[in-house]
Every structure is written in structure tokens, then in C-alpha cells.
Amino acid sequence: MGSFREMSKEELQAQEVEVNKKYQEFKDLDLSLNMARGKPAPDQIDHANGMLETMTDYHAKDGLDVRNYGVLDGLPEMKEIFSDLLDIPAKNIIVGGNASLNLMFDQMMRLVVFGTEGEKPWGQLEKVKFLCPAPGYDRHFMVTETLGFELITVDMTPEGPDMDQVEKLVAEDESIKGIWCVPKYSNPQGICYSDETVDRLASMKTAAKDFRIFWDNAYGVHPIFEDVKVKNILDACKEAGNDNRAYYFFSTSKITFPGAGVSIIASSDDNIAEIKEVMTAQTIGYDKINQLRHVQFFKNADGVRKHMQILADCLKPKFETVLNTLEKELKGSGLITWENPKGGYFVSVDVLPGCAKRVVELAKEAGVALTGAGATYPYKNDPKDSNLRIAPSYPTVEELQQAMDLFCVCVKKAGIEKLLEQA
Structure with missing residues (x-):
């Protein structure tokens, strides 16, 4: 994909028509997905259910x-x-x-x-x-x-x-x-x-x-x-x-x-x-x-380490879904940069300055909840209005793929709107 930032006004307007069409298709799906907080998914938590078995020794x-x-x-x-x-x-x-x-x-x-x-x-x-x-x-x-x-x-x-x-x-x-x-x-x-x-x-x-x-x-x-x-x-x-x-x-x-x-x-x-x-x-x-x-x-501590490997196996396909979708849909677009974390619970992205709140708003209107723009800064004030936090852990891989496809459309839509404002 060529950089949207290098496109003429006419090219941006043509892209906007396409993106708006895709965005409407997502709205018509009536989604209800949540990528707002780093909550472990039920299947992750299930791996610790053995702890809930009746204790026989209280000493x-x-x-x-x-x-x-x-x-x-x-x-x-x-x-x-x-x-x-x-x-x-x-x-x-x-x-x-x-x-x-x-x-x-x-x-x-x-x-x-x-x-x-x-x-x-x-x-x-x-x-x-x-x-x-x-x-x-x-x-x-x-x-x-x-x-x-x-x-x-x-x-x-x-x-x-x-x-x-x-x-x-x-x-x-x-x-x-x-x-x-x-x-x-x-x-x-x-x-x-x-x-x-x-x-x-x-x-x-x-x-x-x-x-x-x-x-x-x-x-x-x-x-x-x-x-x-x-x-x-x-x-x-x-x-x-x-x-x-x-x-x-x-x-x-x-x-x-x-x-x-x-x-x-x-x-x-x-x-x-x-x-x-x-x-x-x-x-x-x-x-x-x-x-x-x-x-x-x-x-013992080795028991914790083994358990964490199981949880990593749960999370890995979800993080791969997020990172692969960003790579496929937005690499070279000039609209976004992102981190490739080696662990943890989040993927951080930076959209064009002045676009983070708009991306969150668009995603919400189409049924996907993201962490609020500005939440990653003191007083919820991101001076550039550009940083967003993606939390892949809770949705299923299938839900996450859908949510990420929509997220990428929202990034394009918000970015094109901003570039046309400045054209």
C-alpha cells in the first residue's frame, strides 16, 4: 500500500468513498466486541480451575x-x-x-x-x-x-x-x-x-x-x-x-x-x-x-513458569492476529506506527496526530469498544491525540480478527478525514 500522506486530494477522496463503504458494511454487522481492558479470557482462567477443587489440608x-x-x-x-x-x-x-x-x-x-x-x-x-x-x-x-x-x-x-x-x-x-x-x-x-x-x-x-x-x-x-x-x-x-x-x-x-x-x-x-x-x-x-x-x-516457582507457558500459548495467536492484521492492512500507509511486544498484555499504536479520539468513536459506533483515547497519559490528556492501546486477550481469535479488520478501517477513515482537512 502506498502512503496516504503522499496522495493528492482527489486520490484521498476516492479512497474515502471505498473506506466509507467498508465501514458501513461493518456497522451493518451489528457487532458487540470489547478490546478495552487487558482481561484474561475465560479459557485462560480455566487453566487455573484446579485451584478451586476442595482443599483437603488446611495447614x-x-x-x-x-x-x-x-x-x-x-x-x-x-x-x-x-x-x-x-x-x-x-x-x-x-x-x-x-x-x-x-x-x-x-x-x-x-x-x-x-x-x-x-x-x-x-x-x-x-x-x-x-x-x-x-x-x-x-x-x-x-x-x-x-x-x-x-x-x-x-x-x-x-x-x-x-x-x-x-x-x-x-x-x-x-x-x-x-x-x-x-x-x-x-x-x-x-x-x-x-x-x-x-x-x-x-x-x-x-x-x-x-x-x-x-x-x-x-x-x-x-x-x-x-x-x-x-x-x-x-x-x-x-x-x-x-x-x-x-x-x-x-x-x-x-x-x-x-x-x-x-x-x-x-x-x-x-x-x-x-x-x-x-x-x-x-x-x-x-x-x-x-x-x-x-x-x-x-x-513451586517452576510450577508457575510451566503455567505461564500454557498462558503464552493461549495469547500468542491473539497477538499474532493483531500484529499480522496491522501489517497486512496498514504497513506503509503513513497513517499508523505500532510496537511489536515480546510479551505482556497490550499492543500500543500511534495514529496520525489528532485522530485517536476519532478512531475510538468510529469503532464504538460500529460495535467495538477500545480503551479510551488519552487513557495512557496523565489526566487522560494525550497532547498529540495519537496513542491507542489494543488489548487482545479477552476476545476469541475469530472475534479479534473481526475487531482488528474494523479497527484498520477506522484508522484509514479517521486518517483520510484528517488529511483532507489539511489538504
Whole structure:
């Protein structure tokens, strides 16, 4: 296909007639498909159904009856699995409930209410700013926005956040207190942070003594096409002499059941002690029955790795459908660029500036729900109105093919409209 951007006005008008005809054909199909969120499909979740079989033993390895009170920070055997899986000492792990987002919010609230390392609680400061690499995860941005922080957008590069931007900002402004990071198969671009990026985050000079990295390794064991090793942020911080800089989050939401998984927060010895001190007042402990259920199902970290290979086999044809359709329908069109992720849950695309909202609107009118335009930026404000996140996981391959065919028509329609406006 030739680039639409090189066509004359007359050629664009002729293409518009064809595209409008195809678009109407899709509208006539009365579709109802959803590519808006990264939800695991029922067939994926089914692979963990063995966990729902009746438990015959309610006792942890040390004899504890998990139906009763006790154990603030998680069963030792659950910690061991996470320790082996993520290469983090078990003593530096606290096991939470079903949502790592909950742990992130709780940790943010502890900093707001109590502060850390003797510094003034963030809630008592006149202004708190937080760095948000974008495109990024909308729910991260929502947490810090809800708490009244000022969100500062940082550009993403193929190696992670633009570290020249990050280093300059944090060195000059002590009201910048932290940064959100999704280091492996980032949401939505599928970027994996380079060793240099991890080291620079760990060692950079910050004006704020209590600067914190919120390291959400949501897709840490979620390869599809290739497993990429990302350097351990906790080790990097320790090597740099900034032991307490990072909070590490992970969960089994996209491993077992999104609504009934197990999450963790991991950090330095000092941070873990600080967290437990407040947690003791907050809770007796999280759901130990669910933790033991996970332990009995997986047995060890290798059990998790084998399970993830099964899930990768579920996801691979879906990602191939998305990428192959983009390649077939839009390569060389000049209307779109996209990432080819090696794992994770999303495919990120950039349409012509000023077209993302229009693509979402057109898709919706024809029966396909996409993630809202702007959702991948702080305050839902994509300055170029160009980034869109495709979530292939939930529809069947057949539904996905239909949705992607329509998506490509919407990209063409919105792009041609924009080019004709400018002609």
C-alpha cells in the first residue's frame, strides 16, 4: 500500500468513498466486541480451575491452621515461591490480598500520612509531584491524581523512561517524590527497561531525600514471543547505596484469577519494617486460605513458569492476529506506527496526530469498544491525540480478527478525514 500522506486530494477522496463503504458494511454487522481492558479470557482462567477443587489440608508447612488468625505478612511457603520466581529474598516480601494496586495505594497512603525515614509526611507538604512515564498505565496515574499530586509526564524510549528528562527533573525539584515504572513488557508499549535505565534510576541524584520508585512488575513472568531479563531494581538500589528507594509490586492477577489472586510488596529491610509497623494496626493479615491454595496448586516457582507457558500459548495467536492484521492492512500507509511486544498484555499504536479520539468513536459506533483515547497519559490528556492501546486477550481469535479488520478501517477513515482537512 502506498502512503496516504503522499496522495493528492482527489486520490484521498476516492479512497474515502471505498473506506466509507467498508465501514458501513461493518456497522451493518451489528457487532458487540470489547478490546478495552487487558482481561484474561475465560479459557485462560480455566487453566487455573484446579485451584478451586476442595482443599483437603488446611495447614501450612509449619502446622498453622490457615482458617484461623495469624501471620501478618504471608505464609512462608507463598513467600518462597515469589522469592524464587522474582529473585528477591523471602524476608523482603510481604504477601497481600488479590490486588497489587491495593498495595500500591496503601503504600502511597503510608507516605502521605506517616512519611518515611523521618522525612515530613507527603500529606503535610504544600505540593507533591510524581513522574509518570507515558504512554503508561491509567490506574497508576489515577492513584496519584486522586491523592492530589501533580502529575508530570516523562517520555518513554525503547529502553524505558527518558532518563535524561528524569535525572534533570529529580535533581532540581525536591517536591518530585517518585516515579511510576512498569519495567517489563510495559503497559501499553511492551517496552523492557535496559540495564542502564535500571541503574540510572537506582543511582540518580534526587533533591528529595525520600524519593521513591513504585516498581510495578505486573508482567514480570509474562513472555509471549521472547523472555527478556530485566535487572532487579532492589539489587540495583542496594549497589548504588540507595537501599530504600524502591517498592516492588507483583501479583498473580494475570496468572491465576484476576479477582482472587495473590499480590506482594517487596523492599529493603528498613522499608519492610516500616510497612509492617503500620500494617499491624491495619490488619491481622490477608487471605491465607487463598495463599495456601496457590501453593498447593503450583507447588513451586517452576510450577508457575510451566503455567505461564500454557498462558503464552493461549495469547500468542491473539497477538499474532493483531500484529499480522496491522501489517497486512496498514504497513506503509503513513497513517499508523505500532510496537511489536515480546510479551505482556497490550499492543500500543500511534495514529496520525489528532485522530485517536476519532478512531475510538468510529469503532464504538460500529460495535467495538477500545480503551479510551488519552487513557495512557496523565489526566487522560494525550497532547498529540495519537496513542491507542489494543488489548487482545479477552476476545476469541475469530472475534479479534473481526475487531482488528474494523479497527484498520477506522484508522484509514479517521486518517483520510484528517488529511483532507489539511489538504
